[in-house]
Amino acid sequence: LGEEAQLHEQLQDAVAERLGIPPDVFYLMLGGRSLSSSKLMSAQLRHGTQLKTSARLIGGARAGTSSGDKVQPGANSASTNATSSAGASGSASASASDTATPTTTGQAATSVPTSDIIQNFRDYGIDRLNSARVCELFNRLGVHVSSDQSDHLLRQSGSMHVDDFVKWLHDEETRTQRCCKQLNNMPPITFMQLKVSMRASFPFQGYIEKTEHRGITLKQLQAVVDFAELHCEEWKDRKGKQVTLETVTLYVINSWVILPATLDASCAFVELLAGQIQQPDWFISHWWGEPVFEFVKCVEVHSYIHDLESCKYWVCAYANRQHNLDEELTRDPKNTSFFKALQIAKGVLVILDRTGPATPFKRIWCAFETHVALTQQHEAGDQRKRMQLNLATCSKEYSTQLLTDGPTELEHKLVEAGMEDLANSVQYLRQGCFPLEVVQAGLNVQLHKADASIEADRVHILNTIVGRTGDDLETPPHQEHERYDRINKELSSVFGWACWHASASRGLLHEMSVAKACRENLWQQDLMFDAGPIIAAGIDFDDGLVSALVDSLPPELRKLSCTLRKSQMSSAGLAALAGGLPSSLQQLSLDFEDCEQLSDAGLAALAGGLPSSLQQLSLNFYDCQQLSDAGLAALAGGLPSS
Numbered sequence: 185l186g187e188e189a190q191l192h193e194q195l196q197d198a199v200a201e202r203l204g205i206p207p208d209v210f211y212l213m214l215g216g217r218s219l220s221s222s223k224l225m226s227a228q229l230r231h232g233t234q235l236k237t238s239a240r241l242i243g244g245a246r247a248g249t250s251s252g253d254k255v256q257p258g259a260n261s262a263s264t265n266a267t268s269s270a271g272a273s274g275s276a277s278a279s280a281s282d283t284a285t286p287t288t289t290g291q292a293a294t295s296v297p298t299s300d301i302i303q304n305f306r307d308y309g310i311d312r313l314n315s316a317r318v319c320e321l322f323n324r325l326g327v328h329v330s331s332d333q334s335d336h337l338l339r340q341s342g343s344m345h346v347d348d349f350v351k352w353l354h355d356e357e358t359r360t361q362r363c364c365k366q367l368n369n370m371p372p373i374t375f376m377q378l379k380v381s382m383r384a385s386f387p388f389q390g391y392i393e394k395t396e397h398r399g400i401t402l403k404q405l406q407a408v409v410d411f412a413e414l415h416c417e418e419w420k421d422r423k424g425k426q427v428t429l430e431t432v433t434l435y436v437i438n439s440w441v442i443l444p445a446t447l448d449a450s451c452a453f454v455e456l457l458a459g460q461i462q463q464p465d466w467f468i469s470h471w472w473g474e475p476v477f478e479f480v481k482c483v484e485v486h487s488y489i490h491d492l493e494s495c496k497y498w499v500c501a502y503a504n505r506q507h508n509l510d511e512e513l514t515r516d517p518k519n520t521s522f523f524k525a526l527q528i529a530k531g532v533l534v535i536l537d538r539t540g541p542a543t544p545f546k547r548i549w550c551a552f553e554t555h556v557a558l559t560q561q562h563e564a565g566d567q568r569k570r571m572q573l574n575l576a577t578c579s580k581e582y583s584t585q586l587l588t589d590g591p592t593e594l595e596h597k598l599v600e601a602g603m604e605d606l607a608n609s610v611q612y613l614r615q616g617c618f619p620l621e622v623v624q625a626g627l628n629v630q631l632h633k634a635d636a637s638i639e640a641d642r643v644h645i646l647n648t649i650v651g652r653t654g655d656d657l658e659t660p661p662h663q664e665h666e667r668y669d670r671i672n673k674e675l676s677s678v679f680g681w682a683c684w685h686a687s688a689s690r691g692l693l694h695e696m697s698v699a700k701a702c703r704e705n706l707w708q709q710d711l712m713f714d715a716g717p718i719i720a721a722g723i724d725f726d727d728g729l730v731s732a733l734v735d736s737l738p739p740e741l742r743k744l745s746c747t748l749r750k751s752q753m754s755s756a757g758l759a760a761l762a763g764g765l766p767s768s769l770q771q772l773s774l775d776f777e778d779c780e781q782l783s784d785a786g787l788a789a790l791a792g793g794l795p796s797s798l799q800q801l802s803l804n805f806y807d808c809q810q811l812s813d814a815g816l817a818a819l820a821g822g823l824p825s826s
Contacts, residue, residue, distance in 0.1 A: 313338065313349055339373055345448055359447060359507050366439040368424050375444065382445035385411060390459025391451060395512055395521035396528055398454040398503040399464035399496030402487050405480050407457075412437065412476060434472040434479070434501050442506055453502040464498035467529040469553040471543040472501065474535065478578035482535045485584040486576055489614070491593040497533070498525040515640075515657060517552055517648045531572030532557040538577060542625035545675075551631035552645045558674045573678055577622050585618045587682035590712065605720050612717030616686035620696070623687075626679035627701045632668035670707060677705035677738070684736065685717045693732050702736040709740060714747040725750075727757035734764030741766040745773040753779060755786030762793025769795045773802040782808045784815030791822025798824050 318334035341352040341360065348358040364370045392398050412432050419427050419440045427436055442453045449455070454462065470479060487495055504512045504521055512521045532553060536542045544550035560571040575587040591611055598607035636642035646661035649671065680701035687698045713733065715725040730753045765772070776782055805811055
């Protein structure tokens with residue numbers, strides 16, 4: 185029965201009688217609503233349902249009527265009032281035809297999209313509902329609704345938002361119902377009470393237009409943990425199990441805090457904490473399943489070690505509007521809020537759990553975020569502009585460790601203050617305490633085999649990694665690809681160099697395949713190595729460790745800087761280093777200050793091993809007591825002629 189169909193008056197009456205509804209209500213249905221909606225008119229339905237159905241039919245007709253079929257407000261008030269009264273009293277009579285399933289022939293029935301009806305309601309200037317607005321809304325549609333009836337409808341729907349209310353009227357799943365499901369089928373009335381308590385704790389501050397500008401501060405993250413500590417005894421996880429602060433994950437926070445707190449304003453959680461732009465300095469990549477208080481501890485340590493007083497972090501759960509994720513996530517991963525935030529941040533902090541271990545490396549979105557960080561590192565010509573990649577984890581004893589690709593800001597300050605040995609000791613201890621099981625997982629990553637909650641996300645992300653765009657994003661992804669190999673080896677190399685000192689001091693470089701992971705990064709062109717942390721820990725950096733360093737060097741290096749001050753390497757070790765220098769090397773800086781065992785023979789060996797491609801050479805032999813002019817002459821004579 186299409187919108188333009190002209191039915192004979194007798195046929196209209198006959199169909200209306202078959203459906204058990206007044207003929208003029210049926211006429212309104214012809215403005216666009218499907219006949220299947222009329223099944224809901226059954227007299228056996230409970231209090232309020234017939235009022236709900238009448239409102240749905242009127243609303244659908246109002247939104248879907250064509251320009252040639254105007255519906256005048258109030259024109260059908262008698263019939264609809266009769267239906268409403270019957271529904272309110274619960275005394276409507278039932279007949280055999282009430283429950284009959286309608287059948288149609290000829291032109292197919294047409295349904296007005298709920299979104300059109302929602303927009304129609306918004307055209308009246310109504311977005312958030314209360315009892316008076318519900319009455320006004322239905323009066324405009326020609327339906328008289330009392331204050332008690334409107335209160336009843338709102339309580340039944342569980343939401344005061346127009347979008348939710350209209351979807352509830354049309355028996356479509358609402359955001360409130362989805363929230364209630366996540367809360368173990370919590371009754372809508374109880375959910376509304378939960379929302380009220382959330383508004384008191386997290387009042388709306390204002391909208392921040394761009395998702396990538398919704399960073400969150402450490403203080404704001406700590407406020408979430410404080411709130412969880414006070415209320416988590418009332419919460420349950422998705423399996424219905426009581427939680428404690430130690431077991432409150434972001435899944436729990438999302439269900440019990442974020443979703444109810446942001447529903448009415450349809451906002452991001454950050455917009456309950458700040459009403460102005462909070463541009464992120466760091467992007468956090470993590471798994472929602474780790475305990476939230478461990479997550480915040482990792483952020484605390486990261487903030488302290490990097491000396492970040494007012495840092496903003498981008499965390500997807502708090503930055504995205506969870507009730508409107510379709511607006512945040514697009515088919516092309518490079519158009520998502522995740523990618524846009526990564527373009528702003530100066531670094532990525534990957535928080536790794538010990539349960540998996542390192543579950544983020546098994547999640548496809550985390551794999552994509554790591555891919556972006558590594559790609560930007562590779563493309564940044566200036567070392568200072570490279571995107572930093574830090575890795576953090578929290579142990580069972582709640583001590584937190586952080587791996588960085590280079591010294592931290594505090595360690596730099598110690599060096600500037602003349603306390604280089606202390607800075608090296610701090611770096612060594614910080615990296616040496618990182619859990620070996622997490623390191624091992626990082627040395628053997630296979631990001632292209634990561635899982636996804638939504639298969640389409642996995643397909644789109646893998647295709648993006650290999651360079652596909654547009655319609656090609658829907659193509660079945662490659663099982664193996666050189667770009668997968670690259671990102672896996674680059675990430676393994678990050679882990680390898682970050683834990684190199686700790687592994688070397690324990691004699692585990694080869695057993696854990698650390699040297700192999702470092703060496704197989706064929707795309708690394710720049711390396712800065714400092715033996716200081718090992719030496720500061722009281723371990724001799726001798727010829728054996730020099731050989732291990734040579735075995736770890738990537739083969740395509742163009743720039744290498746090695747600080748080997750106070751090492752116990754001999755001329756044989758220097759010869760091994762010279763013999764293992766990559767042939768692609770263009771810039772070389774070697775610091776041998778206070779290396780007492782070096783002799784002229786070592787300089788001669790170094791001269792013989794310098795690559796022909798070398799363009800710049802910087803050497804420091806301060807306080808190397810065994811060197812003489814003869815050794816320097818041998819070195820000068822062996823310099824590349826080019």
